[in-house]
Amino acid sequence: MKKIIPFFIRLCAFIFIGAPLNVVQAQNTISDTINILHYTVKLNITDFTTDTIRGGTTLKFTPVVNGVTTLPLDLLHMTIDSISDGTGILFYSYDDTLLLVSLAGVMNIGDTADLTVWYHGNPQLDPGPTIWGGFYFQTGYAYNLGVSFNSANHCFGRVFHPCFDNFVERAPYTFIIGTNGGKIAYCNGLLGADTTDVNGLRWRTWDLAEPIPTYLASISIANYTQVNWSHTGANGTYPIILTALPSDTTNMKASFIHLNDALDAFETRFGPYQWPRVGYCLVPFNSGAMEHATNISYPKALANGSLTYEDIMAHELSHHWFGDLATCNNEGEMWLNEGWASYSEYVFKEWVYGHTVYSDGVRYNHDEMVHLVHLREGGYLPLNTIPHNITYGDNVYLRGADVAHCLRGYMGDSLFWLGLKSHLAQSNFTDVTSIQFRDNLIAATGQTFLTNFFNDWVLNAGWPHFSIDSTVSIPNGPNFDVSVYVRQKLTGTTNYFTNVPLDFTFLKSDWSKTTQRIFISGQYANFTTTLPYNPVMTAIDMEEKISDAIVDEVKTISSLGLHNFPSARCSLTVVQIIDSALVRIEHNYAKPDPMQNNPNNYRLSTQRYWTIDGIFPTTFIAKGRFFYDGRTVTTNGPGNWLDNLLTLNNGDSIILMYRDNTSNEWQEYPRHYTKFIVGSPSNSKYGYVDADTLMKGQYCFANGVSQILIGSNELPDATSEIFTYPNPTGNNLTIQWAGENLEPTLVSIYDMEGKLILSEIASGNETKIKTSKWNNGYYFIEVKRGEKIVGKKQVVIIH
Secondary structure (H helix, E strand, O other), X not given: OEEOOOHHHOOHHHHOOOOOEOOOOOOHHHHHOEEEEEEXXXXXXXXXXXXXXXXXEEEEEEEOOOOEEEEEEEOOOOEEEEEEOOOOEOOEEEOOOEEEEEEEEEEOOOOOEEEEEEEEEOOOEOOOXXXXXXXXXXXXXXXXXXXXXXXXXXXXXHHOOOEOOOOOOOEEEEEEEEEOOOOEEEEOOEEEEEEEOOOOOEEEEEEEEEEEOHHHOOEEEEOOEEEEEEEEEOOEEEEEEEEEOHHHHHHXXXXXXXXXXXXXXXXHHHOOOOOXXXXXXXXXXXXXXXXXXXXEEEEOOOOOXXXXXXXXXXXXXXXXXXXXXXXXOOHHHHHHOHHHHHHHHHHHHHHHHOHHHHHHHHHHHHHHHHHHHHHHOOOOOOOOOOOHHHOXXXXXXXXXXXXXXXXXXXXXXXXXXXXXXXHHHHOOOEEEOHHHHHHHHHHHHOOOOHHHHHHHHHOOOOEEEEEEEEEEEXXXXXXXXXXXXXXXXXXXXXXXXXXXXXXXXXXXXXXXXXXXXXXXXXXXXXXXXXXXXXXXXXXXXXXXXXXXXXXXXXXXXXXXXXXEEHHHOEEEEEEEOOOOEEEEEEEEOOOOOOOOOXXXXXXXXXXXXXXXXXXXXXXXXXXXXXXXXXXXXXXOXXXXXXXXXXXXXXXXXXXXXXXXXXXXXXXXXXXXXXXXXXXXXXXXXXXXXXXXXXXXXXXXXXXXXXXXXXXXXXXXXXXXXXXXEOOOEOOEEEEEEOOOOOOOEEEEEEEOOOOEEEEEEEOOOEEEEEOOOOOOEEEEXXXXXXXXXXXXXXXXXXX
């Protein structure tokens, strides 16, 4: 399931979820007593005036304990017409939520029985202000979405049929759905009979032999037609059915041109597709998609002929491995479904567009998680016990994807893919826990250190942070013995991570390199390695394989001018260069080391610091810009909540601190720098500092009385009179600026690489730009009138 929620209500979607609603009985424990063997759902869905369904569901079941005399079923707000077992009418009690059927006799292990419940009524929608799942009658469509955000039990099959509505009970399905007026039904599985009775009702029978939980059961009805494709995979050729109104099929086909690529990617990475068909059914629902097995409910607005939302197409498809095939055992383990489906979006992008696109997406997501997820969702949380009210929140989807990427880094590509294939083969058509997932991976790969991974990243909260305290290189004949001293810090946890496989890269002056993997545990660690050269730079995790509390960017710079490092929250302007420079900037979400000697009573940031390293030729001279941001207005962007502990009232006392290495004391940046305040100095908490000379070392902000900022170099930002909204945005961006409208204005927008994306002449004091086809990421706006810069702004595009 993929939610689509506008950023300005992203948090609010969960604020309103209070006490659990619609408490049901059929949690996992009932499946320890009775096993449902098959559901046959026969419904007449022709009443689009009163939105009523009529019919019955037959359940074949068997007890797994002796002495069973009742069958408890989940069914929400229906009118029961009768219940029979083929020999007679059965007694029951029903409170609009729990249907308790008295069986005709005592059932024991090995017995089987069929029971049919006949009912009618108006199927329900998700209760509460954040309506998501339920059964919809909408503009000529009838369809269900099998997940409730607001109910005590998130499974929502009970809105249209009696069932054991939980994540662990699985059964095959037969659907027999009657429609009229040109409407036809699509359900899970393969189409069998398709007949029209004497009353003009069209009855279509769909059979799914593979067992699924009830929340994956699907009915979609409209004046549909279908597009027939196919795919040849590891287990042979299977059909692809794209279902839409006739007027929507052309756009749908265009938006799904990479569907076969997604299938290739997922079969290669995760193993064979185990289902009888691939199916997507367009519905008029705009707040997300639902991974109903073989019959995905997909918003028609997203199949608009573009590829803008193809990551959602891939997300839902990947559930046929993570979620539909191997299902989380309980809602607290939802990351096993949604975290892995979210990670599969990056796997898809990597397959189609290459590793750089994968890395950029993973980096952006990781930055958002380590920066903001604990603020959005009430603290640092373990992944396997997520609270009910944020089952479908960012920890599950986005941090789950971040942890999946980190697991890949731990295991290495070949064993990672091997382990996933083995796990899914062991867990197909069943429910799993994180511990079972761990054990399956270890059994397949022999990587016993994965016990540490799951203990640290899944069963506990927070982030580690790894840095090099120092390196010592001693000549040893023609070689060098290089000792590396490593420190682990913690963000949001008190437990040091153990057996973390970190890649250490040792670079020569010609940029050639050697990389070694070392397992690091505890607060301090060190190791010595022998190299045939004396390294000029030593770095941890340059390929960003481990999701620790750092976001870094590496660039090769060979040109003058501005070079943005948006994920690192800074930029540099090169004023002199002949040879190329390798620049790595780390934005550390961890406390900088404290000062040991602090006569000026500086108060260092406790939230972050920068580390700048690289290979700088002697001809390289650059200025550095570091942004401070103490705003706490939103948790939905790259800004805010970075320096709020230093800007309780405003940023007046912000100063820039520096040290060249960890053995030296922090000091105010020793060369000339200028601070620019964005907005009114009396209440502004946002601005930036321009350091005249960028030097290798560590930088952070602090509160203190500056010895360098004196009047003329602590200024209001003369280029801040520009306004953008919404920010972040997805499809449309409005840019406004101040000043007299005396001459045309040049609006230029650059991407994070400094590439010019758009340049236009605007009149007046406003322009509107469509961004629906732009890639997700940071963009930089410059507004000029003549030679004067009217304003600059950073915006974020997220679809």
